[in-house]
Amino acid sequence: MDHMEDAGRQEKLVSARRAGLVACTRCTRVWPAGTDVCGRCGSDLRSRDYRSLQRVWAWLTVGIICYIPANLYPMLRTRVLFTETESTIVEGALDLALHGAVGIALIIFIASVMIPVGKFIAIGWLAYSVAKPLTMEPHRRHKLYEFVEFIGRWSMIDVFVVAILSALVQLNVAAAINPGPAAFTFALSVIFTMLAAQSFDARMIWDTDEDPRAR
Amino acid sequence: MPHHRTDDLDELIACPVCDALYHARMPETGERVTCSRCHHVLIAPKEGAFLRVIALALTVMILMLGATFFPFLSIDAQGFSNAASVFDSALAFTDGGWMVALSFATAALIVLIPVLRAALVIYVLGPLAFGRKPWPGARAAFRWSEDLRPWSMAEIFVIGVAVALVKVSDLARVDYGPAFFMFAALVVVIVLQDGSMCRWTIWKTLEDKKSS
Ligand SMILES: [Zn+2]
Numbered sequence A: 001m002d003h004m005e006d007a008g009r010q011e012k013l014v015s016a017r018r019a020g021l022v023a024c025t026r027c028t029r030v031w032p033a034g035t036d037v038c039g040r041c042g043s044d045l046r047s048r049d050y051r052s053l054q055r056v057w058a059w060l061t062v063g064i065i066c067y068i069p070a071n072l073y074p075m076l077r078t079r080v081l082f083t084e085t086e087s088t089i090v091e092g093a094l095d096l097a098l099h100g101a102v103g104i105a106l107i108i109f110i111a112s113v114m115i116p117v118g119k120f121i122a123i124g125w126l127a128y129s130v131a132k133p134l135t136m137e138p139h140r141r142h143k144l145y146e147f148v149e150f151i152g153r154w155s156m157i158d159v160f161v162v163a164i165l166s167a168l169v170q171l172n173v174a175a176a177i178n179p180g181p182a183a184f185t186f187a188l189s190v191i192f193t194m195l196a197a198q199s200f201d202a203r204m205i206w207d208t209d210e211d212p213r214a215r
Numbered sequence B: 001m002p003h004h005r006t007d008d009l010d011e012l013i014a015c016p017v018c019d020a021l022y023h024a025r026m027p028e029t030g031e032r033v034t035c036s037r038c039h040h041v042l043i044a045p046k047e048g049a050f051l052r053v054i055a056l057a058l059t060v061m062i063l064m065l066g067a068t069f070f071p072f073l074s075i076d077a078q079g080f081s082n083a084a085s086v087f088d089s090a091l092a093f094t095d096g097g098w099m100v101a102l103s104f105a106t107a108a109l110i111v112l113i114p115v116l117r118a119a120l121v122i123y124v125l126g127p128l129a130f131g132r133k134p135w136p137g138a139r140a141a142f143r144w145s146e147d148l149r150p151w152s153m154a155e156i157f158v159i160g161v162a163v164a165l166v167k168v169s170d171l172a173r174v175d176y177g178p179a180f181f182m183f184a185a186l187v188v189v190i191v192l193q194d195g196s197m198c199r200w201t202i203w204k205t206l207e208d209k210k211s212s
């Protein structure tokens, strides 16, 4: 039981894997290494999910592919009386800014451009740095991971804006707003990047922390 | 390979984010145990939490029923007016062929998944709150509930509403319907519900009650 005493001493952290155990990431129960299914919650157990990196890259790739048409095609089709205008994500944000709603324009720009692009880079960087450990310190990589996990869902804002506007602004000949194809590909892009972030096994971030020779 | 007896392993807890191993220590009610390496909250029990979570989940279901079908917002401009419910918003994409998929996704993210999560949590915690054995499939139900958590987007929808209102304001006059306030309340209740749930306590109770 020497490993358990190791675990009790707080000054030196030991990972479940080094203690010869496999941890359940869902319910935090630990089992002897080699156990397949968690007896407490029924989840599949893997000490480190190295194959998860392939899933991360796959989801990330389709996420980026969907993001391209999302920016080229119109997000909104606005018709006021007899003039119809189409606007892409960026045009929509610019339009708001020109109408004086700079704060709201900024929210849309951050949620629809900066967060998605930042997420692509962050997830790619995390997946790359775990497979080929670089010098970035685990705490900072972890901060990046937490940020990606927390912020990713918020990109959905613009899709919901389009949904609300399209449902609400249906005023016969006076005005009408309808969704454009970009709403679809943008939503897909957000969903795929969320799946990429969820596929990432965050425990790999810390493996170099406790054993520098693992590099 | 070291051999551990499964009973002893019950005393241990591994951080799900960074794999750091600790002796599980039940904190005082209201206190929290966090991972000293990555600061992930490991254990955070609260007094009477099961009953409170159930009450909050029931509130979510009732509010969502009202918020979905009552008028949410209405606008009028130049003699024309229109009212939309949350349900209408979810169905805004239905006239565009393959865009229908987006309608289903929107309905799921803002209405179905929050309600489903509330129902699953009630199913899991209902018997536990009264000291009974968990109902069959409780473990799978709680797994689903946890998997669905990032996909429940009611709070993001509310921010979307705020943005949409600014966009519409120079086009038409907007009035708030009763569902608007129900939905806002709903978001607060969902946050309170998630904050009152200690996952570790629930999993441990499910495990202990199963064998007894
Ligand atoms: Zn488990």
Ligand SMILES: [Zn+2]
Residues within 6 Å of the ligand: B015, B016, B017, B018, B019, B020, B035, B036, B037, B038, B039, B040
């Ligand atoms: Zn941790």
